[in-house]
Amino acid sequence: MAATQQSSSAPLRPRALLWVALAAVFTAVAGGIWAVGTHNAKADADTQPVSIAGKVQTDVVRVAPDQAAALDVGTSQEHQFENLRRTIGIIDFNQDRTTRVHSAQQGRIAQMLVKAGDDVKAGQTLYTVAVPERAQAASTLISSAATLRSANETLRRASALAQENSIPQKELQQAQTDQQSAQAAYDAARQGLRLFDLADADIARIERERQVDKEVAVKSPIAGRVTARAAQPGLLVQPGSDPAPVTVSDLRTLWMVANVPESEFSYYRVGQPVQVRVQAWPDKVFAGKVSYVGDSIDADSRRFVVRAEVADPRRELRPQMTADFQFTVAAPQSSVAVPAEAVVREGNGADVVWIAEGSDERGPRFTRRKVTRGQTTSGLVQITEGLVGSERIARHNALFLSSLYETEAQ
CATH class of the missing domain: 2.40.30.170 (Efflux pump adaptor protein, beta barrel domain)
Structure with missing residues (x-):
C-alpha cells in the first residue's frame, strides 16, 4: 500500500516545479512591463513643457519672455489733435458766379458764336437772335430822324421869316408845334431801340448809316467759361424760358x-x-x-x-x-495718443489697451484697461479717458494680448 502511494505521487513533482517556474517568469515579465511603463511616463512628464502664457487673473495676462519684444512696450505720448468734423x-x-444767359426778346437764334468749354469775357456776344420788332424799331428811328431834320429846317426858316414879318405868327407857331412833335417821336424811337440792349453809339450808327439790322446780340454779363449750350441756330427762344441757350460760370x-x-x-x-x-x-x-x-x-x-x-x-x-x-x-487739442495697434475693440464695443505691469518669475504681465477713443490721425488714436501720458503700454500687437487673455495660464 505504501509502495502504491509513493509511486502515484512521484509524477506530480515535475508538474509542480513547472507551474512554479511559469509563475516566476510571469511575475518577472509583469514587473518589467510595469517598470518600463513607469519609466516612460516619468520621462514624458519630465519632457512636457509647462504653460506660462495666458490669463493669470481678472484683467491680467502673462506672456512668455520671448514674446514681449513684439509688443513694443513704451509710454503713450501727447499729440495735437485738430478738432475736425467730417x-x-x-x-x-x-451759383453766385453762374448766369443763364437768356434773350431779352422773343425770336429765332440767327448765330451761335460760342460752344461749351469756351472762355468768354464780360460783354462778349454769345449768340444773336432775329427779332422782327428790332427791324421795325430801327425803321421808326430812321423815319423819325428824317422827320425831325425836316421839322428843324422848317422851324429855322419860319423863325427867320417871322423876324421880318414875312409870315403870320400862326405859321411860326405851327412850325414850332411840328418840330416838337418830331422831336418827341425821335426820342421815343431812340428809347425803343435801347430796349434791345443797344448802346447810344449803336443807335447813332443806325441813324447815320440808315441800315436796318433785325439781329439782336446777346452778350455775356460776366467773364467765365461756357459750361452749357442748349441751342442751335433756328431755335425759337423766349425771355426766361428754360433751358437757357447758354450758361456761363x-x-x-x-x-x-x-x-x-x-x-x-x-x-x-x-x-x-x-x-x-x-x-x-x-x-x-x-x-x-x-x-x-x-x-x-x-x-x-x-x-x-x-x-x-x-x-x-x-x-x-x-x-x-x-x-x-x-x-x-x-x-487744436493736446491729448494722450497711442498707435492704432495699441487699441483693441472688443466684441461688446469697449475699447481697451494693455498696461505693462512688470514681470513675475515666469514672464512679463499686462493689465487690461478700458479707454475712451477720440479721433484717429496719421495712425495715432486719441485717448480722451482712461490713460495718462506716462504709463507704459503694449504699443503694438495688442490684439494678441486680448486673444491670449482667453487662455488660462499654468
Missing part, C-alpha cells in the same frame, strides 16, 4: 455742398476753414471756407445744408464730384 458732399458750380471758385445732421448744428459757422478731397486727386487737398449755414432743417432727413467756397485756380475739380470734407470746428 462729412460727404458734392462739388457744384458757384466763373470757375475760379466752386461750391462744396454737404447735408449735415442737425445734431452737429452747433459746430458750424460762416468763415470756418474746410479741406476738400476728391477721388480723382487722392493726395491733394483743396482749401476753402464755409460761406453759408442752412437757415432751416429738412423735415424728412433732419439735416441742414452747409456750403463752402473752394478755390480751384487750376480748374481740377468738376461739379457733381463726390468729395470728403473736413471742417475745423475749434482750436
